Amino acid sequence: MDLNFTPQEETFREEVQHFLAERLPPRTADKVRTNKRLTRDDLVEWHAILNERGWLAGHWPVEHGGPGWSVAERYIFDYETARAHAPRIIAFGVNMLGPVLIKYGSEAQQKYYLPRILDGSDWWCQGYSEPGAGSDLASLRMSAVRDGDHYVLNGQKTWTTLGHYANRIFCLVRTDPAAAKKQQGISFILVDMNSPGIEIRPIITLDGEHEVNEVFFTDVRVPVENRVGEENHGWTYAKYLLTYERTNIAGIGGSVAALDWLRRIANQQMQDGRPLARDPYFAARMARVEIDLENMKTTNLRVLAAASHGGAPEAESSMLKIRGTEIRQELTSLTRRALGPYAQPFVPEALDADYNGEPIGPDYAAPVAAEYFNNRKLSIFGGSNEIQRSIIAKTMLGL
Amino acid sequence: MDFDLTDDRRMLADTLGRYLGDRYGFSERTRIAGSEEGFSRTSWQDLAGLGVIGALFGEAAGGYGGAGFDLHTVFEQLGRSLVVEPFLGTLLAGKVLEAAGGQQALLDEVIAGTRLVTAALYEAEGRYDPLHVGTRATAREGGYVLTGGKAVVPQLAAADVILLSAKLEDGLALFLLPRSAPGVTIREYGFVEGGRGGELLLQDVVLDADARIGAGHSAQELIEHAVAAGIVALASEAVGIMEFARDATLDYLRTRTQFGVPIGKFQALQHRMATVLLEIEQARSATINAAASLGGDRLSRERAVSAAKFTIGRVGTLVAEEAIQMHGGIGMTWELPLPHYAKRLTMIDHQLGDEDYHLVRYIRLGEAAGAEAA
Ligand SMILES: Cc1cc2nc3c(=O)[nH]c(=O)nc-3n(C[C@H](O)[C@H](O)[C@H](O)COP(=O)(O)OP(=O)(O)OC[C@H]3O[C@@H](n4cnc5c(N)ncnc54)[C@H](O)[C@@H]3O)c2cc1C
Numbered sequence: 001m002d003l004n005f006t007p008q009e010e011t012f013r014e015e016v017q018h019f020l021a022e023r024l025p026p027r028t029a030d031k032v033r034t035n036k037r038l039t040r041d042d043l044v045e046w047h048a049i050l051n052e053r054g055w056l057a058g059h060w061p062v063e064h065g066g067p068g069w070s071v072a073e074r075y076i077f078d079y080e081t082a083r084a085h086a087p088r089i090i091a092f093g094v095n096m097l098g099p100v101l102i103k104y105g106s107e108a109q110q111k112y113y114l115p116r117i118l119d120g121s122d123w124w125c126q127g128y129s130e131p132g133a134g135s136d137l138a139s140l141r142m143s144a145v146r147d148g149d150h151y152v153l154n155g156q157k158t159w160t161t162l163g164h165y166a167n168r169i170f171c172l173v174r175t176d177p178a179a180a181k182k183q184q185g186i187s188f189i190l191v192d193m194n195s196p197g198i199e200i201r202p203i204i205t206l207d208g209e210h211e212v213n214e215v216f217f218t219d220v221r222v223p224v225e226n227r228v229g230e231e232n233h234g235w236t237y238a239k240y241l242l243t244y245e246r247t248n249i250a251g252i253g254g255s256v257a258a259l260d261w262l263r264r265i266a267n268q269q270m271q272d273g274r275p276l277a278r279d280p281y282f283a284a285r286m287a288r289v290e291i292d293l294e295n296m297k298t299t300n301l302r303v304l305a306a307a308s309h310g311g312a313p314e315a316e317s318s319m320l321k322i323r324g325t326e327i328r329q330e331l332t333s334l335t336r337r338a339l340g341p342y343a344q345p346f347v348p349e350a351l352d353a354d355y356n357g358e359p360i361g362p363d364y365a366a367p368v369a370a371e372y373f374n375n376r377k378l379s380i381f382g383g384s385n386e387i388q389r390s391i392i393a394k395t396m397l398g399l
Numbered sequence: 400m401d402f403d404l405t406d407d408r409r410m411l412a413d414t415l416g417r418y419l420g421d422r423y424g425f426s427e428r429t430r431i432a433g434s435e436e437g438f439s440r441t442s443w444q445d446l447a448g449l450g451v452i453g454a455l456f457g458e459a460a461g462g463y464g465g466a467g468f469d470l471h472t473v474f475e476q477l478g479r480s481l482v483v484e485p486f487l488g489t490l491l492a493g494k495v496l497e498a499a500g501g502q503q504a505l506l507d508e509v510i511a512g513t514r515l516v517t518a519a520l521y522e523a524e525g526r527y528d529p530l531h532v533g534t535r536a537t538a539r540e541g542g543y544v545l546t547g548g549k550a551v552v553p554q555l556a557a558a559d560v561i562l563l564s565a566k567l568e569d570g571l572a573l574f575l576l577p578r579s580a581p582g583v584t585i586r587e588y589g590f591v592e593g594g595r596g597g598e599l600l601l602q603d604v605v606l607d608a609d610a611r612i613g614a615g616h617s618a619q620e621l622i623e624h625a626v627a628a629g630i631v632a633l634a635s636e637a638v639g640i641m642e643f644a645r646d647a648t649l650d651y652l653r654t655r656t657q658f659g660v661p662i663g664k665f666q667a668l669q670h671r672m673a674t675v676l677l678e679i680e681q682a683r684s685a686t687i688n689a690a691a692s693l694g695g696d697r698l699s700r701e702r703a704v705s706a707a708k709f710t711i712g713r714v715g716t717l718v719a720e721e722a723i724q725m726h727g728g729i730g731m732t733w734e735l736p737l738p739h740y741a742k743r744l745t746m747i748d749h750q751l752g753d754e755d756y757h758l759v760r761y762i763r764l765g766e767a768a769g770a771e772a773a
Contacts, residue, residue, distance in 0.1 A: 134727055136657040159728050205731050206723075206738035271526050271756075281755045333716075336745075340526045341551040343749045346591035360588055360598065361523065361550070369591045373742060376723045377731055384727065386667050 003298070005072060013076050020084040023049050027353065029085040033261065035367035036353045037209075038087055040165045044120055046087050047094075051118050057094050064102055064110065065118050071308040074248075075301070082253025090162065093117040093124040097170050100188070100241050104229040113190070127157040127171035127191070127215060128238065135387050137172070138182045138235065142217065144173035144189060151175075151189065151227070153197075153220040159381070163200055163213035167193050176232050188234035190226040197221075205377075207370040208348060242383065249317055249382075250300045250324030255293055258331040262286065265338045265364055276338055285337075289330045296323055315395040318388035325378035325385065336372040343369045402687075408472045411464075414449055415473065419480035425736045432483045432593025436557050443484055447512025455490050460497040461507050467690030470628060471635040478639025481740055483594035485554035487750070488517030490632055492562040494625035495573060499613030502575075505560065517558035519549035519599050520622060527752040529564070529622050534601065536565035536572055543567075543611065545574065545582075545604045553750075555597030556587040562612075563599070564622060571618035574610050581605070592742040623701065626751055627693060630704040633747050634686040637711045640744045641679045644722040647737045648672065651726055668725055675721050678714045685710035698771065702764045705757040711747065712754025719744045 005013070028042050050056040058074045060066025069077065082088070089095065098117055101110055116122040133140040142155025153173060163169065169191050176185030193200070197220035203212045229237050266277035266286065276282050303316040336343050342361035349355050350366035359366060379385040393399045404412065423431075423442060431439045446452060454469045456462025463469075470490070477486060493509055493516065496502040508514035525531030534547025545565050555561070561576045576583065582604035587597035613621050652663030652672060662668055685707040692703035719741035723730035730738060748754055 129728070132656075134657060136659075139657075139659075204733040206733055206742065208733065212728075269526070270524055272528075279755075281759060285755075337748075337753060337755070339749075340753070341521060341749055342523075344551055344590045344592075344746055345588045345596065347588055358586075360586065369746075372745075373591075373738075376720065377728075379724055380727055380731065384724075386665075389667070 003301075005076070009070075009072050009076060012073055013080060016077055016080045017084075019053060019055075020080060020086065023053070024081075024084055024086050025049075028087060031353050032085040032087055033257070034364060035351075035371045037351045040123075043087055043090055043165075044123075047089065047120050050089070051120070056089065056118055057098055059095060059099055060102060060114075064098075064114050071304045075304055078248040079253035079256070082251070083257050085257055088254070090123070092126050092161075092166075092170075093122060096126060096241050097124050097190075100170075100228060100237050103240065104188075104237050106225075106228075108225070109190075109228065122168050123162075123166045125160050125163040125166035125169045125193075127160060127169045129159045130156055131158050135384055137238070138186070140172055140174060140186065142171065142173045143177070144175050144187060144222070146175075146224070147221075149224050150221045151224060153189075153191070153217045153222060155217050157215045157217075158213075159203070160200075160213045160215050161211060163193075163215055164202065164210070169193055169215065170228075172234055172238055175234075179232065183235040185232055186234040186238070187231050188228040188237045189222060190228065191220065191222050195220050195222065205374065207374045209370070209374065250296055250320040251328055252293070252297055252300055252324070255296075255324070255327050255331060258328060258335070259286075259290060259293060261364075262331055262335045262338065265335060265362075268362065269338050269340060271340075282334075282338070285334055289327060289334065292323070292330075293327050296320075296327060299323070315392050318383075318391045321382060322385050322388050322392075328378055329375050332368075332372045332375045335368050339365055339368050346370065404468070404472060408464075408468060411450070411454055411469070412472050412476055415446075415451055415476045416479070418445065418449060419476060419482065423480050423482060425481070428481055428483065429593075429739075432481075433589075437589060437593070437595030438484045438554065438557065443515075444512050446484065447510065452486075452489060452512060453510045455486075456493055456497050456506065456510065461503065461510055462497075465497070467628075467631050467693035470632050470693075471686065471690040474632040474635035475639040478636035478641075478743075479643055481593075481640065481643075481736070481743060485515060485517065485557065487629060487632065488553045488555075488558060489515070491518035491520065491625045491629045492516040492560075494628045495562055495613065495621050498621055498624055499573070499616055502612060505575075514560065515554070515558045516560045516562060517552055517554050518625065519552040519555070519561050519563040520626070521550050521552075522548065523550045527756040529626055530571070530619060532564050532566050532571060534563070534565040536567050536574065538567065539605075542605060542607045543574065545576075545601045545606060547601050549599040551596050552599055553596050554594070555599060556585050556595065561599065564618065571622075572611055573613050573618050573621060574606055575612055576601075576604065576606065576610065590746065592739065592746045620697075623697070627689075627700055627704045629751050630708050631686065631689050631693060633750060634682070634689055634707045634711045637715050637744060637747050638679070638683050638686050640740050640747075641682060641715065641718045644718050644737060644740050644744065645675055645679055647740075648675070648722045648725050651729075655727075662725075671721055671725065675718055678717055682710050682714040698764060698768050702761060702768065705752075705761040705764060708752055709754050709757040709761060712757070715744045715748055716754075 031038055047056055054067050057066045058069055058077055062068040101113055128137060130140050144151040144153050171189050171191055172186050173189050174185050175187040179185030197218040199216040201214045202210045204210055267275045269276040271279050300320055342365045345360040347366055450463055451473055453462040454464040454473050457465030496506050509516055520529040522533055524533055536543045536545045549563060558578055561578055563574055563576055565572055582602045584600040585597050587595055589595050653661050655662050689703045689707035692700040722737060723741055729735060
């Protein structure tokens with residue numbers, strides 16, 4: 001048993017820290033730290049900086065432009081970037097579609113799309129969920145009917161995160177409505193968002209923000225060569241994609257940063273003539289989540305170690321997802337509590353980094369309540385926490 | 400023992416419920432909550448006409464009720480329809496005016512809906528403690544000079560008159576401040592759940608001697624008494640909101656189908672929903688305890704209202720989070736009423752003291768009660 005990273009891994013950590021100190025734009029880090037709105041340009045810029053260093057696609061093998069990291073190095077990279085308040089890498093191209101194309105895509109698809117993901121030519125979004133197909137994803141209905149060397153797509157996708165920034169969408173579509181099992185008639189298809197017949201409409205979330213969308217497809221023609229893998233085998237690829245992104249599912253680095261932020265606020269808020277952080281009741285709340293986070297770090301590393309020894313951590317990644325999101329939600333909940341009465345005032349303009357109005361109450365207050373409400377999504381998407389518990393019950397407990 | 404409402408209160412609940420159902424539906428509520436003033440002067444007039452403002456005050460003060468269960472009846476209905484009208488400020492300020500006496504003309508106008516009052520009792524440094532007052536009042540010939548500030552005052556900009564606390568040389572005092580007095584600065588803003596509030600800044604504001612109210616009473620007692628009423632009101636509003644959230648979620652569990660069955664068939668959700676139901680009943684009981692305590696002695700009243708506010712804070716967060724979670728993605732959307740109820744429910748914990756504040760207060764009051772008994 002040795003909880004330490006190897007000297008080489010520690011050298012790598014220093015290298016990452018050094019890079020972040022030099023290249024992470026302070027303005028962007030500041031926005032992340034204080035929960036201000038990030039623009040599309042901020043995200044594109046950060047991707048480009050990482051790509052220049054060869055660190056954008058941590059999961060990809062070297063021959064496709066990945067850095068060839070070990071599991072531990074990937075963990076260190078994710079952890080350090082999050083702690084430094086770097087924006088999260090937008091997963092849809094780099095961490096979702098990329099690995100699928102590398103494993104199942106044709107050579108032509110790999111040659112064309114992978115470099116475009118790296119250099120930012122394409123912004124992908126994920127067309128899985130439909131109004132009737134959420135947790136029960138396999139019941140999806142969007143149809144793709146063969147017409148010569150095209151598919152004709154009809155139907156609707158929903159909850160499409162940052163679809164309004166994207167120029168491409170990967171979709172699960174039904175190519176065989178008569179298949180014996182609903183998982184069997186599904187194909188995985190790449191669609192240009194500029195195709196005629198696509199309409200995108202914003203969904204405004206409870207915090208008043210625009211981050212998700214509905215996407216409607218009416219007789220959208222897509223070349224057959226845009227199908228990934230075999231027809232009617234899309235479910236295999238879809239599942240591969242869903243379970244691929246494991247190292248960062250617990251979001252440890254982000255939670256460590258959120259805890260630092262909470263601590264700062266709790267040290268400044270006064271209750272009963274002393275900082276809230278020294279109020280025994282609030283201190284206990286903070287300590288509980290801190291302990292949980294420390295435990296989670298080790299749980300996460302244990303899962304990663306098993307993975308690097310060839311273990312198959314599908315159900316373990318469910319543990320990481322559940323507890324990782326619960327910790328993050330608790331942290332934003334405590335930050336909201338810490339604000340006291342100043343959680344209530346809401347000035348949406350103050351979420352823009354160039355807002356220069358005088359803050360209402362403390363200068364860190366503006367985004368806190370909205371962030372708390374927004375983070376309710378963490379236990380809903382990426383496979384809801386109920387679905388993750390069912391996976392654990394089934395695969396780890398055999399129930 | 401009788402847990403039924405009196406006929407008068409049932410009539411009040413019916414009248415108010417019917418009015419809100421007809422005239423304050425969700426889309427109208429959304430429009431009002433986001434409007435420039437953050438409430439509707441037309442609705443306020445209507446509600447005054449229906450006797451709803453009067454129901455908050457006793458007959459001696461020109462009202463038609465004023466007891467804990469009158470507040471309970473009114474605010475539960477307000478919660479069900481997620482009303483953003485300036486009831487809280489009216490109640491807090493009005494309760495002080497009622498108990499202090501000598502302000503009948505103003506109270507009559509408040510009850511008639513023709514003048515708007517609010518209460519500025521909390522300060523940034525004091526957080527949830529209304530007795531932590533840094534604003535200073537200095538006696539001067541023929542009046543007072545006030546300097547200081549008040550935090551997150553509900554419906555501040557719309558109020559004609561602001562009731563506020565300040566420290567005089569010999570202790571806490573209460574004043575009535577015309578909003579337009581020289582030296583008064585107001586920074587107003589929207590609330591995250593709709594409606595509006597503001598920050599109040601006072602720089603050498605000169606007030607006449609008769610601006611001070613309740614000089615014959617303990618200002619601390621007047622404040623505590625009004626805040627107790629405010630907590631009964633917020634707890635009742637929360638109960639109304641929670642019952643809406645429960646019904647909406649139950650309805651969703653029955654109608655949303657995944658894996659070929661309504662999601663309410665999944666035992667994982669059934670048990671969670673059962674807990675939600677149970678906890679809401681506990682919260683209602685806590686609210687009833689607090690409403691009943693308003694007429695009683697100070698220590699039992701203060702313990703009951705802290706118990707209620709603690710319970711509402713704890714259960715409110717649970718119900719808001721569970722209701723969103725069991726709705727899945729749709730529970731995250733602006734378009735659906737439910738998340739707006741969840742937001743207001745969460746924010747009730749940020750008014751008049753949160754869960755933790757009232758838990759500690761409950762413990763301290765218990766120690767005081769023990770000492771009294773010993
Ligand atoms: C902010 C946000 C961003 C998203 N981004 C994307 C995106 O980019 N692309 C995309 O394709 N999708 C996206 N999603 C969709 C997300 O994956 C779905 O919301 C999720 O799969 C849940 O589906 P649903 O919302 O239809 O809820 P439902 O499946 O209807 O679930 C409702 C409730 O029932 C529970 N439930 C369902 N089945 C069971 C069961 N068998 N046992 C116990 N409980 C159960 C759920 O856990 C949930 O609590 C996003 C969602 C959100 C909120």
